[in-house]
Amino acid sequence: MGELEAAVRSADDKERLIGLIAAPLAAGIGMLVISALVTNDPAARLKDGRLNSLHVNPAIYHDLLIVLLVLSVAMLAAAWSRKRLYLGVVTALYGLAIFNLHYWGFGVPFIMVAAWLLVRSYRLQRDLRAAAGEPAGGRSHRAGTPARGRGPQSRRYTPPPTRPKRPATPSAKERRAG
Numbered sequence: 756m757g758e759l760e761a762a763v764r765s766a767d768d769k770e771r772l773i774g775l776i777a778a779p780l781a782a783g784i785g786m787l788v789i790s791a792l793v794t795n796d797p798a799a800r801l802k803d804g805r806l807n808s809l810h811v812n813p814a815i816y817h818d819l820l821i822v823l824l825v826l827s828v829a830m831l832a833a834a835w836s837r838k839r840l841y842l843g844v845v846t847a848l849y850g851l852a853i854f855n856l857h858y859w860g861f862g863v864p865f866i867m868v869a870a871w872l873l874v875r876s877y878r879l880q881r882d883l884r885a886a887a888g889e890p891a892g893g894r895s896h897r898a899g900t901p902a903r904g905r906g907p908q909s910r911r912y913t914p915p916p917t918r919p920k921r922p923a924t925p926s927a928k929e930r931r932a933g
Contacts, residue, residue: 756886756887759879759882759883763880763883765837765838765839766838766872767812770837770875771833771835773834774830774831774833774834774842775880776788777830777834777865778827778830778831778834779847781823781865782824782828784861785823785826785827786820786851788856788861789817789820789823791818792816793813796810796816797809797810798810819852820857823852823853826848826852830846830873833845839875839876840876843869843873844873846866846872847866849865850863850865850867850868853899871893888901
């Protein structure tokens, strides 16, 4: 039980090492991707003088670079403090950000690492709950409330609805006679 609590509380050496390697790599990839986007950005105006709809203001790319660098610093901080769940979430956010910039080759490994970290975190939490004897759903029910999800029963009696009586149908003898 104590071993599971320690495993849930902090990331092990392998997870920390992956985070400590991924964070500076993420910063470098972020700088490379933003540099490539700024370099390959089309001109603001077309040859005939109209505005180019494909042009993006470079200030947006610089803001995005700041966001990517903040995510890589957060990744480093989570790895340094051995917080597995936070490292998984920040790594997933970084991977999705790079993925949405259409640099899939750089984004997919970060998403895969994040998925691995989050699944490990979930499984360790599940094992800890099972060892503690909590219900499988993870929710404990209060005393006095049924486990089915219904509220407490009302004391008011409501009789069942009465069915309307059918009109008497003539029997076979009456039909022959009539």
